[in-house]
Amino acid sequence: MNSVTELPLRDTRKQAFEANKLSKKLHRQVGQAIADFNMVEAGDKIMVCLSGGKDSYALLDILLSLRERAPVDFELVAVNLDQKQPGFPADVLPRYLRERGVPFHIEDQDTYSIVKKLVPEGQTMCSLCSRLRRGILYRVASELGATKIALGHHRDDMVVTLLMNMFFGGRMKGMPPKLASDDGRHVVIRPLAYVAETDLERWAEHRQFPIIPCTLCGSQDDLQRVQIRAMLRDWERQYPGRSDNMLRAMGHVVPSHLMDGKLHPFRTLKATGIADPAGDKAFDADDDGCATPAAAAVPIRLDLG
Numbered sequence: 001m002n003s004v005t006e007l008p009l010r011d012t013r014k015q016a017f018e019a020n021k022l023s024k025k026l027h028r029q030v031g032q033a034i035a036d037f038n039m040v041e042a043g044d045k046i047m048v049c050l051s052g053g054k055d056s057y058a059l060l061d062i063l064l065s066l067r068e069r070a071p072v073d074f075e076l077v078a079v080n081l082d083q084k085q086p087g088f089p090a091d092v093l094p095r096y097l098r099e100r101g102v103p104f105h106i107e108d109q110d111t112y113s114i115v116k117k118l119v120p121e122g123q124t125m126c127s128l129c130s131r132l133r134r135g136i137l138y139r140v141a142s143e144l145g146a147t148k149i150a151l152g153h154h155r156d157d158m159v160v161t162l163l164m165n166m167f168f169g170g171r172m173k174g175m176p177p178k179l180a181s182d183d184g185r186h187v188v189i190r191p192l193a194y195v196a197e198t199d200l201e202r203w204a205e206h207r208q209f210p211i212i213p214c215t216l217c218g219s220q221d222d223l224q225r226v227q228i229r230a231m232l233r234d235w236e237r238q239y240p241g242r243s244d245n246m247l248r249a250m251g252h253v254v255p256s257h258l259m260d261g262k263l264h265p266f267r268t269l270k271a272t273g274i275a276d277p278a279g280d281k282a283f284d285a286d287d288d289g290c291a292t293p294a295a296a297a298v299p300i301r302l303d304l305g
């Protein structure tokens with residue numbers, strides 16, 4: 001009898017232990033990213049863009065609890081853009097936000113009809129849709145007096161974007177954790193920059209966020225992006241730590257060992273006559289760029305100095 005009743009209790013304890021561990025990890029990673037990139041300053045009013053997906057729910061959730069113990073005062077306001085996709089459950093986010101006591105604004109803009117009209121049948125609508133959404137969110141940020149715009153992109157989004165740009169765009173360009181918006185009027189932050197997508201999936205399940213599916217518009221995500229995401233997940237399964245290493249690489253760029261003449265004066269380079277112990281090991285086969293499993297286990301800490 002005892003063993004039957006004790007088993008579920010043990011399961012519950014294990015789940016609570018795992019959830020607590022995950023919570024600590026997520027809060028530590030978000031807090032670290034905020035500190036490393038000075039994402040939040042005293043008096044900030046941060047507009048958190050909430051789509052109804054797991055990432056933006058987690059972003060808001062973690063920022064809310066970090067704010068309670070933050071050394072500086074800042075405000076959070078959640079904003080959802082209702083793009084009028086057929087079947088969008090417009091009541092879900094307002095109900096959730098009221099229950100959590102979060103100030104919010106729902107912006108109604110029928111970008112769905114515009115995109116449908118302009119994009120030929122069968123082509124992906126995401127690029128135009130995102131552009132329209134971005135413009136609207138920047139305007140709303142100004143109207144709300146927001147000093148920062150927080151987006152729910154995570155580590156995997158950042159690494160996938162870097163690979164996409166390398167594979168298909170011929171550029172070493174990723175997705176930054178902090179940037180000035182293209183209209184020059186806002187600072188955009190990505191506090192989930194260090195967080196793995198799988199951890200966000202687990203957190204969303206634990207917190208039971210009322211997820212709104214992102215397939216309502218009927219558009220497919222870019223096929224190349226889908227493939228790179230799958231490739232990254234496969235790599236991560238085979239070689240745990242590889243995604244973290246790639247993210248770390250984005251913060252440890254060595255222009256003298258790449259090929260961009262705008263970042264390093266290759267054309268005018270001369271021998272200095274002075275040995276540099278940290279300099280090039282041009283003929284070393286075993287360069288320290290090869291990440292070992294031990295290196296992969298080192299926690300993410302970008303050198304921003």
Ligand code: SF4
Binds near residue numbers: 126127129218221
């Ligand atoms: S999936 Fe639909 S709503 Fe999302 S960006 Fe693409 S077109 Fe827009």
